[in-house]
Amino acid sequence: MQHAEAMTPPGASTETIPSQRTPRERARARTIADIVRLGRTHLATDGAAALSLRAVARDLGVVSSAVYRYVANRDELLTLLLVDAYDELGDAVDAAVDAVPEDDFAGRFLELGRAVRKWALKEPARYGLLFGSPVPGYQAPAGQTTMPGTRVIFRLVGIINSAWRAGALAQEPGPAVVPSALSADLAAIRTELGLDVPDEVLANGALVWTSLFGAVSFEVFGQYGADTFSARDELFEHHLAVLAGVAGLRS
């Protein structure tokens, strides 16, 4: 929050990419991209807590203090990597969902879930940065991270909302009454995202959201024992099917 303003000094930064007018800016952008690329590798290899600016500098073939010309501190590099990972996950989810016909709502949901799991298993450390325990002392600047960080949930509620509009949503009996305070929250979400679904569906959607990431996190973080589940694909498919039912998406 406070960071967001501090990061846009008055008169500087055009928010959009500066299109690299001078060769200096070109070289600078290239170097920052290299730093992010190397940081991504270290992040994927050793995890977020072990991300070291000095190590990145070594790989860059430069002394440690030189990196500070391009990145203010370790937290800023972490933010860059956070956005980088959110975007990669968002792209993967978008591609998977878009490959399914628009009117196959259940199919789109299943592919969304599979895409999240697939990316998480491929990039466990980066997934951990996004959805694991927060890095101590690091607070993600909301201004830069909320947008890419909400792509998956936006996509999910978008699918549910489209199904609702198409009249393809099976209404579960479920606990009918939604308390007033929660109902106010849901109303705010509904207006902000331009949704039509009633409280019950929206609340269930939130549960499906957290449950999807709960299942993925358990698998990625090794919460299942080493040998408790060997058929993890099938377990996840079962979970997805049940969650589709909770969301009202019958295939």
Add this chain to the structure above:
Amino acid sequence: MQHAEAMTPPGASTETIPSQRTPRERARARTIADIVRLGRTHLATDGAAALSLRAVARDLGVVSSAVYRYVANRDELLTLLLVDAYDELGDAVDAAVDAVPEDDFAGRFLELGRAVRKWALKEPARYGLLFGSPVPGYQAPAGQTTMPGTRVIFRLVGIINSAWRAGALAQEPGPAVVPSALSADLAAIRTELGLDVPDEVLANGALVWTSLFGAVSFEVFGQYGADTFSARDELFEHHLAVLAGVAGLRS
């Protein structure tokens, strides 16, 4: 795994607590308990990655190298704190569940969920150590952590199994067929834990398990936006009610 053997030097340690025969052992146990206590404070304050043996030594009023007389390394202290936290969570869950009549299966499940959430919100950093992204380079020794680490899930499937035995489990329609490989996993779990529930119920129980911790993790780790949900108690209660339905526990 490998650690487990290295931690029981031949001829030493009786595995059970040595009951502190000599005053030396008494003093030693007291010091270790102090280290764990101080470590717990640091863990709760600054998170797992920021846990520092030197800081613990300072608080203990002793030079840094002295703590290595009691704890082999940082990872071993982390293991002690891991077990410590698992046990505290397990105790909290046990107390909450035991406060509900044995035949109120849905009520027991709800209290289990509430206890997990309550403890997690009270101890976010320690919860993060248990269920967040794994600490890089640290592998929990299974021999010491699996037992306390499985108390909650054992308790959960115990409730479901008791309800099944009592004929109080509402069978949901759900996706009927459970694939063969997953069925084999579930059979192994069933025999190991002495359960009677069919595949479908057990698989749904696994989903309820991961979903419960998914919902708690989202809240503890701040995955909900800062101001998206203000009525989080009610949201969680709604989730619990739906999950009780998934488990077949109708109240």
Add this chain to the structure above:
DNA sequence: CGTCGTCAAGAGCACTGCTCTCAAATGTTG
């Protein structure tokens, strides 16, 4: 062509985990 801005390098501070040696305190035992 000279000025000015940018950049890399190096030194340095405070912190971390961990190892080693040495001396003191402590408990055990003859």
Add this chain to the structure above:
DNA sequence: CAACATTTGAGAGCAGTGCTCTTGACGACG
């Protein structure tokens, strides 16, 4: 009670970390 043995704490030291500051060089721009 005194001698011994074990345990313990202190200190130095190594290698690593984030980060700051100063210095010198290089390149772009007026």
